Amino acid sequence: MNLSPSPQRQSTLLLLDRFRLECQGEPVPVCGNAQRLLAFIGLRRRAQRCLVARTLWPDATEAHARGSLRTTLWKLPCEAQRLLCCTQESLALADDVDVDARMLARTSIEVVRGCRPPRVDTVLMGLLEKGDLLPDWDEDWVVLEREWLRRLRLHALDTLSDRLTRQGLPALALEAALASIRIDPLREGPHRSVVSTHLAEGNVVEALRHYEAFRRLLRSELGAEPSHQFRRMIPLERRCAARPR
Secondary structure (H helix, E strand, C coil): CCCCCCCCCCEEEECECCCEEEECCEECCCCCHHHHHHHHHHHHCEEEHHHHHHHHCCCCCHHHHHHHHHHHHHHCCHHHHCCEEECCCEEEECCCEEEHHHHHHHHHHHHHHCCCCCCHHHHHHHHHCCCCECCCCCCHHHHHHHHHHHHHHHHHHHHHHHHHHHCCCHHHHHHHHHHHHHHCCCCHHHHHHHHHHHHHCCCHHHHHHHHHHHHHHHHHHHCCCCCHHHHCCCCHHHHHHHCCC
């Protein structure tokens, strides 16, 4: 069996929302252990065979895990075989394979580092439109990767919201902040960004409404109050007037 990659066939490994493999735009059916193998290598790009076997079959003996890995490799569909570069010691993803989770991570890192994208709206939509990493998978290695990618995206959205505010693009800044809130509604930072954006546009009522909604959520879920930094963004008399009597 030839497991060498074919550079003539562009493939895309999609791991956000659910597992999908496409070759030249056409779906490739992959199931069971083959999905887990391709997802693991897709996220790592390269890994030692012993690590792959130990991670994917953690309850098996080393010999059995290595045997399961060999069997899975042999059973890969022909289109999937072309994605991997195999040696006696390691497995690697072919250079011409795109992985959506890795592209999301790269975009997020570029935003956090301050690399100015050519089109901010394109970057923003790229961060907004992607779902969680393999949300229905519960293996430990997936959970760790999913949480890392989730936190990285949140950090990127927060950074992008602040940057867009400074650039005088409040609508896009608000969209980024609200996207961050949808992912994790208990984090205060993006709520402050929403209130700040409303205040900058003179929308005091909207700012008050959002602040009070967050205050009620925080009290209900954590028994806590917004920080002093957040509270002082809105004068006390306005906060008091907005609360039901």
